[in-house]
Amino acid sequence: MTTVFLAGIIQGSLPDAIHPQDYRREIGDLVRAHLPGAEIYDPFAHHPESLGYDEATGRSVFLDLMARAGRADLLIAFVPEASMGTAIEIWNARNAGAAVICVSPLAENWVVRFLPDILLPDIDALRRFTAAGGLADLLHRKGRGMAPGGRSG
Numbered sequence: 001m002t003t004v005f006l007a008g009i010i011q012g013s014l015p016d017a018i019h020p021q022d023y024r025r026e027i028g029d030l031v032r033a034h035l036p037g038a039e040i041y042d043p044f045a046h047h048p049e050s051l052g053y054d055e056a057t058g059r060s061v062f063l064d065l066m067a068r069a070g071r072a073d074l075l076i077a078f079v080p081e082a083s084m085g086t087a088i089e090i091w092n093a094r095n096a097g098a099a100v101i102c103v104s105p106l107a108e109n110w111v112v113r114f115l116p117d118i119l120l121p122d123i124d125a126l127r128r129f130t131a132a133g134g135l136a137d138l139l140h141r142k143g144r145g146m147a148p149g150g151r152s153g
Helices: 022-034 055-071 084-095 110-114 123-131 134-141
Strands: 003-008 039-041 074-078 099-103 118-120
Touching: 003 022, 003 055, 003 084, 022 039, 022 074, 022 123, 022 134, 055 084, 074 084, 074 134, 084 099, 084 110, 099 123, 099 134, 118 123, 123 134
Parallel strands: 003 039, 003 074, 074 099, 099 118
Antiparallel strands: none
């Protein structure tokens, strides 16, 4: 089974707030439509109250999320602005050999520019990429999923 980690900005540089999280539903829907049966892990769905966690709980959750990113077959990161946590998730997934897609307008940011396999400027580009079979193709190239047409890769 293909595992997908939905990375992306949550708090960013906001001291006591979170960024809108609608992108998670949109990206999750695209994955479900184009990688049927994939197991999707969404950190925000599991930890929506994370800003209120005590020190020990926050540290434990943070380290667990970073490790989970490294165990995924595919990481899709939404990075509309710099996000240190997302950068670490991208790094861990890449170093573990996962397929990494960044959805970001920050094409000059070195994390966004040099670490992913695929860089797309926005969700619309991700829609086109998934509709063209890009997820399965990328996973196959990385040796992390089914070949196009459903054959083991």
